[in-house]
Amino acid sequence: MIILNTKKHWLQTLFFCLCCTQLLISQELKIQTDWSKTKVIAKKENKPILIILTGSEWFAPCKKMDERVIENTVFKEYASKHLVLFMVDLPKGVLDLDSKVSKDFNHFEKKYKTNAMPALVLVDKNGIKIKNLKGRMFHLKNVMKQIIIN
Numbered sequence: 535m536i537i538l539n540t541k542k543h544w545l546q547t548l549f550f551c552l553c554c555t556q557l558l559i560s561q562e563l564k565i566q567t568d569w570s571k572t573k574v575i576a577k578k579e580n581k582p583i584l585i586i587l588t589g590s591e592w593f594a595p596c597k598k599m600d601e602r603v604i605e606n607t608v609f610k611e612y613a614s615k616h617l618v619l620f621m622v623d624l625p626k627g628v629l630d631l632d633s634k635v636s637k638d639f640n641h642f643e644k645k646y647k648t649n650a651m652p653a654l655v656l657v658d659k660n661g662i663k664i665k666n667l668k669g670r671m672f673h674l675k676n677v678m679k680q681i682i683i684n
Contacts, residue, residue, distance in 0.1 A: 587654075588621065609674060652671045
């Protein structure tokens, strides 16, 4: 009985620690939606900005990117330490081209010459393009390989 209780206690402790670690990681990742604020943060922290252009609510590749990359622990850990994240997320059914989110999406799409959705663009703290990420944005390995700055 003592062995079972000890194993049970050990497993409960391990589970608790894993949950706390996951909670801390998820709390550390902040995604900005205001471009001006994003640049201020990037300059203050001396970090590049990863621009995320997506339709995570309705477009299948964007949903995959959100689930497999943005919510992935490896990505979250790296991004929270090395990047400022900025997202323009087109909601389902946005037909109003005059809405702020549509204007923002079109602005960044044209400025950084993206031609796919989802699109990830790495820029410096001043908003000057470093590169558009290529390939499938819902493959964690592909994204990580392109955002890690030496």
